[in-house]
Amino acid sequence: MSSLEEEIARVEEEIRTTAYNKATQLHIGRLKAKLAHLRLEREARAKSRGGGVGYGVRKSGHxxxxxxxxxxxxxxxxxxxxxxxxxxxxxxxxxxxxxxxxxxxxxxxxxxxxxxxxxxxGAARGRGRGREVLxxxxxxxxxxxxxxxxxxxxxALIAELEGAGVRINAKPPRIVVQAGDRGGLTISSTVRLNQLGGGMALAIAREFGLHNGSIVLREDASPDQLIDALAGNRxxxxxxxxxxxxxxxxxxxxxxxxxxxxxxxxxxxxxxxxxxxxxxxxxxxxxLRFIRIYVKPPGQPPDRDEPVILRDGATVADLLRRLPTELDRTFRAAQVWGRSARFPGQTVGREHPLRDEDVVTVVVARGSARAAS
Ligand SMILES: Nc1nc2c(ncn2[C@@H]2O[C@H](COP(=O)(O)OP(=O)(O)O)[C@@H](O)[C@H]2O)c(=O)[nH]1
Ligand SMILES: [Mg+2]
Known part of the structure; x- marks a missing residue:
């Protein structure tokens, strides 16, 4: 076992054997942060050895x-x-x-x-080709x-996924971490903190090696959620x-x-x-929360037979990626009818979020009108 593996095992053991109470919670928060930091280090080493991507399945479909x-x-x-x-x-x-x-x-x-x-x-630790699967x-x-x-x-299945940085049926914590290179670390919050108060947030950040920059907490997050935000690869x-x-x-x-x-x-x-x-x-x-978008060329009825299939939360920019590149290149605005539009035919930009069954016309720059038909 390498010294990194030994250290990981030692910290895991200490977390397992330390009783959780008011007197130990700060210490346990630190240990968890330390463990997450060591695991990141292990991932980085595995990557530089070229391990971890043995399968290379190409994604296809929607x-x-x-x-x-x-x-x-x-x-x-x-x-x-x-x-x-x-x-x-x-x-x-x-x-x-x-x-x-x-x-x-x-x-x-x-x-x-x-x-x-x-x-x-043990898959998350590499057993049974677990790392590749994960x-x-x-x-x-x-x-x-x-x-x-x-x-x-x-x-136990969920625990294996968690060990690989996967969070199931959870939202990313509303925490913004920005690393800096001088001036110390400021931690601020827009809500009252229960679990991360009393120096916990600072202790975790230090353990993670963050000494300069800022952390803004926009929810009453848990120590685990702050660690997830610091790790950044969940x-x-x-x-x-x-x-x-x-x-x-x-x-x-x-x-x-x-x-x-x-x-x-x-x-x-x-x-x-x-x-x-x-x-x-x-x-x-x-x-999978698919949405159907009907594209309507200017002056023509929308194509209702072949919607463009996107995922909920997709924007006009995501739609453009699925249309001929010419439209993306000459894009000026989009006109939208349907649930995402404040009024029929509203003019919107690339960042506009679309909804199921919207009708969209791409308006292109003058001189390239033919690209849209
Ligand atoms: N009784 C029963 N056996 C099943 C069912 N589905 C799969 N099996 C059997 O379970 C065994 C393992 O199936 P397999 O698909 O190879 O499992 P995998 O290892 O998860 O891919 C095989 O003998 C299958 O025939 C089912 O719905 N009912
Ligand atoms: Mg099988």
Whole structure:
């Protein structure tokens, strides 16, 4: 074990064995910050050795869903059921040794589904090619947790993702960190701080090596959230939970499992016989929050047959990326009809956020009008 690994193990051990109370909370906050800082260092070293990106799955389609679960819960069977991919299935652990993509169609959108090796405890530390799997999960737009009646420890799966900097069904904390090179560190907040008061925020920042710059806290964040903001490489992903092999469950076992898995609301399926698959496809589409944008060339009706599919929160700039580059180059403004417009035909710029079923006309600079038709 390298000295970095030893140090990480030592800090982990100290966090585990220190009782949390008023007298120790500042110390524990420091230890957590120290641990996060050491893990960043480990990531940086792994990257410079060229590790961590072994799979290189190319993203395609409008969004990507990562199947995350223990070995043998039925991930490959589900992929084959949802898409026309051909992923090997078997009653052995580790059947899937590489990542297999498949494509699912949903209301005009194509959704890439990735079947990957099952996660095992310790994946975030590199066990069972865990680091590669987790780096692919980080680039997905939605996590689909798949469990079965015998492997239903969701909490441990989430812990592995957290270890890899993935935050599930959470919003990024409203914290702005700016590093400087002199003048000391100022910490300010726009709300009353409970968990980060009493010197906690400062202690964490110091432990992270931030001595100059500013931190602005716009919510009553926790120490973990401040550490996430300082680390800066966290990804925030929505997730849905699916229980496979549901045909094996008695009604009582199903009720028990539902309680155990709260606050998630699991979708019960059988990848083998197809039960629940239609409902699951609907849930995937909804969770990805697609919006449909109808492009209307000037003086013509909008194209309602082929909407441009974007994700909720997309702007005119995102729309332009999906249109001929000529329109982007000569863009002057956009005219919008629909939910995002204050009045029909409102003129907006690139940063304007669009809503589902908006109609948009791209207005181009004079002299390049032909590009728009
Ligand atoms: N009873 C039952 N078995 C299933 C179901 N889906 C998959 N299996 C079986 O579970 C085993 C592991 O499936 P596989 O798709 O290879 O799992 P993976 O390791 O998660 O990719 C295989 O024997 C499958 O036939 C299901 O809905 N019900
Ligand atoms: Mg498999």
């Amino acid at each position: 969004a990507t869903v990562g199947l995350v679960g223990y070995p043998s819960v039925g991930k490959s069977t589900l992929l084959n059921r949802l898409t026309s991919a051909d992923s090997a299935t078997g009653a052995y652990d580790f059947t899937t040794v590489s990542i297999i993509p498949g494509m699912l169609r949903w209301a005009g959108a194509s959704i890439q589904i990735l079947d990957m090796p099952g996660l095992v405890p 780096s692919v999960v980080r680039s997905a737009d939605l996590v689909l947790f798949l469990v079965d009646p015998e492997h239903s420890n969701l909490r 990804v925030y992903l929505p997730a849905i939970l699916v229980v496979n092999k549901a045909e094996l469950l008695t009604p009582a076992a199903r009720t028990r499992l539902t309680q155990e898995l709260r606050p998630f609301e699991p979708i019960f399926i059988s990848a083998r016989d197809g039960t629940g698959i239609a409902e699951l496809i609907e849930a995937i589409g909804r969770a």
